Amino acid sequence: MNSDSSCAAHLLSAEPALGLRPLNVAQLSRGWVADVRAADLVPLAAAADAARRLSARRGYLQDTEANLGLARMLKDRPEDFGAVGQIVLGADAVEWSQETGGFPDCIQLIGPECIDGMQRLRVIADSVGRVPRMNLDRAVVRVEILCGPARRRARLLHDVADRYVNCSTAQDRLIRCPHLLRLMSEDWEKGRFDPRRGVATAPDGEHFTMSEVTQALACLSHLPLPEGANLAATAEGRDRLWSQTDSPLYAALFHGGMTPVGVVRAVEVWQKAHDTLNTLPARLKQSHGHLITYAPALICWQACRGLPLAALHAPKTVYRWDDAIATGVPAATTAAAERLVDLYRVIRPGRGPYKPEAPKLNLWLELVEAL
Incomplete structure (x- = not known):
């Protein structure tokens, strides 16, 4: 008109x-x-x-x-x-x-x-x-x-x-991370890496999600405190971590030194530690032992402190990672679980409530400080 x-x-x-x-x-x-x-x-x-x-x-x-x-x-x-x-x-x-x-x-x-x-x-x-x-x-x-x-x-x-509308998420935006883009182009032998889908060790092989990769890298982070492991332990925390690409926690997990072999090592260690916790006797998971059930990421993080974390992503290393994953990680995980449960009983005597308390970062920091 x-x-x-x-x-x-x-x-x-x-x-x-x-x-x-x-x-x-x-x-x-x-x-x-x-x-x-x-x-x-x-x-x-x-x-x-x-x-x-x-x-x-x-x-x-x-x-x-x-x-x-x-x-x-x-x-x-x-x-x-x-x-x-x-x-x-x-x-x-x-x-x-x-x-x-x-x-x-x-x-x-x-x-x-x-x-x-x-x-x-x-x-x-x-x-x-x-x-x-x-x-x-x-x-x-x-x-x-x-x-x-x-x-x-x-x-x-x-x-x-x-x-x-398929709403965009923090994980979707990981595709803009230069370190992850470089990692995608690396040689994964018969597997592949894509932060939108995760890692597959072979075309029809075992599949690792990006959530599992993030939890694993947080578990084997070189940082002296378990903030990253705590954040990566929940879906909400991972979204925060993936959103804060300029934070020290993000940089400790996703950086220019990452390699395919390091990512696979981290996931294998993380899985072995969690498998170990799942096989512990039910009697160890009573009372303060609920820490094993509600804060497994803390125990796995602590169990990995004895590993050569600085060499995680090294393509060639004298450290026998396969042996460590097979026997060392289970032993370290069991010892860490027993030690942390004992400390939990000492610093927080009495009965619970364990479920809301065990996942809290302030408790994790208290326990790590008491080690």
């Missing part, structure tokens, strides 16, 4: 309208796509009842991790703000006007509706007065504008869009 009216014309009428001056705009088969400065979108969601007026699915979720991340990005890296994710708006009508004085075309959205992107809109509106105005001018957001049947179809689909 075309109109000779100005951007402000409908803003003065009773019918809600939004005027935009896009940097770029294209008309597609189902609507329009425009690159818009974040500053132009501020009025759309500035009011407290914006979600209701725009018929958004949800109101502002405020301090969610995603919204806080968007706010930080708008403050620190405004150019990245619109690089991923777009805003989808519906409108009763779309009108254009060519203004005088060399200004670009103005798009007027009559009766705007937020089909998707309400959180991003509110982050933009809430940033006024908190970030420099130039940040809002430098942040360019892709906006899709739909009318008529395309608008109704988009609304229905966006309402259930979460059903069709």
